[in-house]
Amino acid sequence: MSRSRLRALAIALSLALAVPAAALAQATDAARALAADALIVDTHVDAPGVLVSSWADLGEAAPDREFDYPRAREGGLDVAFMSIYTSARQDESGSAWQAANAQIDAMEALVARHPDRFAILISPGDVERLREGGRVLLPLGMENGGPIGDDLSQLAFFHKRGIRYITLAHSGNNRIADSSYTVEKRWNGLSPFGREVIGEMNRLGIMVDVSHISDDAVRQAVELSSVPVIASHSALRHFTPGFERNLSDELAKLIAARGGVVQIPFGTAFVNPQAAANTRDWFRESLAFDRRNAERVAAGEPALDRKAFADQWAKDHPKVEAPISDVLDQIDYAVKLIGVDHVGIGSDFDGVDGALPEGLRTVADFPNLIAGLQARGHSDDAIRKILGGNLMRVWAEIEAGAAAR
Numbered sequence: 001m002s003r004s005r006l007r008a009l010a011i012a013l014s015l016a017l018a019v020p021a022a023a024l025a026q027a028t029d030a031a032r033a034l035a036a037d038a039l040i041v042d043t044h045v046d047a048p049g050v051l052v053s054s055w056a057d058l059g060e061a062a063p064d065r066e067f068d069y070p071r072a073r074e075g076g077l078d079v080a081f082m083s084i085y086t087s088a089r090q091d092e093s094g095s096a097w098q099a100a101n102a103q104i105d106a107m108e109a110l111v112a113r114h115p116d117r118f119a120i121l122i123s124p125g126d127v128e129r130l131r132e133g134g135r136v137l138l139p140l141g142m143e144n145g146g147p148i149g150d151d152l153s154q155l156a157f158f159h160k161r162g163i164r165y166i167t168l169a170h171s172g173n174n175r176i177a178d179s180s181y182t183v184e185k186r187w188n189g190l191s192p193f194g195r196e197v198i199g200e201m202n203r204l205g206i207m208v209d210v211s212h213i214s215d216d217a218v219r220q221a222v223e224l225s226s227v228p229v230i231a232s233h234s235a236l237r238h239f240t241p242g243f244e245r246n247l248s249d250e251l252a253k254l255i256a257a258r259g260g261v262v263q264i265p266f267g268t269a270f271v272n273p274q275a276a277a278n279t280r281d282w283f284r285e286s287l288a289f290d291r292r293n294a295e296r297v298a299a300g301e302p303a304l305d306r307k308a309f310a311d312q313w314a315k316d317h318p319k320v321e322a323p324i325s326d327v328l329d330q331i332d333y334a335v336k337l338i339g340v341d342h343v344g345i346g347s348d349f350d351g352v353d354g355a356l357p358e359g360l361r362t363v364a365d366f367p368n369l370i371a372g373l374q375a376r377g378h379s380d381d382a383i384r385k386i387l388g389g390n391l392m393r394v395w396a397e398i399e400a401g402a403a404a405r
Contacts, residue, residue: 046351091146205402
């Protein structure tokens, strides 16, 4: 290497070291160009539940949301898995099935309103055809298996409605699996019914999503599934000790060894140690509050004020601000730990009450993420895999596995 070239590199390095990490992740022309050209797949956007509770036309600019069509196009987002989320409370009350169908209806209505801007995606083989004209494609993922109840035939029903992955449980143990958030586990992993669920999902071609479930349930699901599994929005516990919601190194490597993919989220609660600890404690104390409340009501005593409980919690635990580097650190570590062929992104936009790192606040911000990855030395080919290539490969394998049965 010439002396002038060495000097240029030294100057560039000194300038880089003088610039804050957040500034290094600001979108460059090269990052915007890659965002526009690459297939970007986000496996977790919580727009459906928000849409049902507070309507907005997501085909137009919706400033109070993190996902809408104009900003998706600005950020280069091509495929956004819409999260059909139901809570543990809805599961317990028997309303999860209704809530899930209402959200699917909302997505179908959105597409019908804007057929030139959106399309429901049910197969990876349809991507190129459907995204012509600049459409953003909306496959559906079910966050929490509660809506199927204890009826295995509901899997085929929801598959027909477009569901292409199911997160087995969410914040509470359910009929299928134990949750990562609970202290007391019900099944020590998967239930007997949960094992049947995985077999039927494999048969239908529904991706098994191990985000949110306990360590034992993750391990059992990966080992039981005849095809790779995904973690639709799980970060790595290496950065958040004691937070079971994130994956241990061992489990991340097991998912990768079986051909699966770990989709890194952007939410501060997953990528920042203090925010993760707060989130863990919130779910534990919230579940304990609900248990106490149920016992009081059963005993004929007045119900406790849940809003007051939540307000006091928020006062005692102020919002944690995080830089974009927290997400970049997660991706860097994941690539080194399990290989670039097994890492993707699952933002959790519209699902974390705005608790997102600086520079990754909406779907318009994917170029900032790309700029950060480029600045850290990831090649454009590697970044394309992370942005969506890996997930699409795994989805195609799962679909093919179902077809071969």
